[in-house]
Amino acid sequence: MKPLVFITGASSGIGQALAARFHEGGYRLALTARRTAEIEAWAAARSIDAGEVQVYGADVAQVDSIVVAGLACTESQGVPDVVIANAGISVGIDTEDRGDLDVLAETLAINNVGLAATFHPFVAAMRKRGSGRLVGIGSVAAIRGLPGHGAYCASKAGVVAYCESLRGELRGSGVRVVTLCPGYIDTPLTQGNRYGMPFLMRAEDFADRAFHAIEAGTSYRVIPWQMGVVAKLMRVLPNALYDRAVQGRGRKKRRHE
Template identity: 40%
Template sequence: MTFPFRNAVLTGACGGLGQALARELIARGAAVALVGLNRPVLDELAALASERCTVYTPDVADAAAMQACARDWMVRHGVPDLLIANAGVAGGFDTAQADDLAVMRRMLEINLLGVATTFQPHLTAMRAQGRGALVAVASIAGWRGMPGNGAYCASKGGLIRYLESLRAELRGTGLSVHTVSPGYLRTALTAGNHFAMPGLMAPEDAARRLLAGVARGREHIVLPRRIGWLSRALSLLPVSWHDHLLLNQPRKPRMGEAGATAIPGLRVSDPPSSQPRR
């Protein structure tokens, strides 16, 4: 199949999946706006095709900054036909800890609001163009809440519902909306996990499957598919059984705990306290 996209905007381009997506898009001849926070990594990616790539380093939750990036990109390369909102953060969450409220706020800003701020400044031009794909990376974690992971699950669950709404709004416009639900990918976001990760997938494999699914017009893409089947099978259990199974699993590390991943832009007065979990 000929790759149908020639002009792509990619957020979270310096993460594990983001770098894999960037390399695939560049290899397939697309012009790529590389959006992220790690400038050296983005510059290294851009050097693969400097005439087709531009680096941007905004906070994806900053609407004005994202609008400025979009204007600059469209002046340089025209209207995109592929938007991939991939920027995301993860971390454990404990409602009893006051500092974790800042973690939830920031996670919602990046994982949920950041998708809307990625799509919004391009949408009018893409509708006028009459074609294009809007892709957002959600998660299997958005299908059901998991103990100790409430902030992440809420952000991804909210994202899935937002994408459902946007998909309905854009029917008949020539634009498509694609929800990507990965299970576990071998990236920095999962490196600190101390629990079983069935179906653990390399980001390069995930990137290829993601782009192939979007090119084929699949609106719901699960990576890998078997983790989606497993999740659906577990959902058939009585809720109390499902909760009991999850409660026995180790929790994702909270900020300040060993194995926790950094959350850019997080503002708390002190690192969240580490207290024994009951």
């Protein structure tokens, strides 16, 4: 039987591109999102056989919702070989604004708790089987905080730290934890950004490089590699120089914008 990949946030952007690449790579698909009709239309447009894909409606902001979707996948299609916690949001915040504290809470609920809830239904079964890939989608925004990006940067730094912790917990079990940190990828999530996006990459190109990193069980990868170099330089830059470098940089749009 063909291997199975479970992907959240599969209705658009990176998630959809990953679904296409894994299907091309010979995987059956278990695709999850709130907007199931969009996934179904995408699969139909690609003439993907009904036996090759199943769609699960779930909201990663609700723990029980995504856990139920994972259990349904196991019941219907079996334990996945790869689970990709891709679903996430990116919204600017201003800590002076009381309403933006709610945006922060929502971002952490989706990008962090939702990621752990995505993995939860599969960890024990993968450990018992002795194989599997759990993939967390981080971001180069995890490396250093950017003005106006507090919620997103904090959540993606949390993704990196969480996946590193989980990797240690599963060491020796045969289950690999893969952390992928995209740079700027051309998706609906980034198209409204009001600042320069160096090394902007097509979602399809990201998905191809991600596919190979996941297949190899790579523990951590920044894609594209050029952003990995930039990220390392940013990390070692003294605070005073870094603060000066990002002063006046365009901020991410807040919800009401």
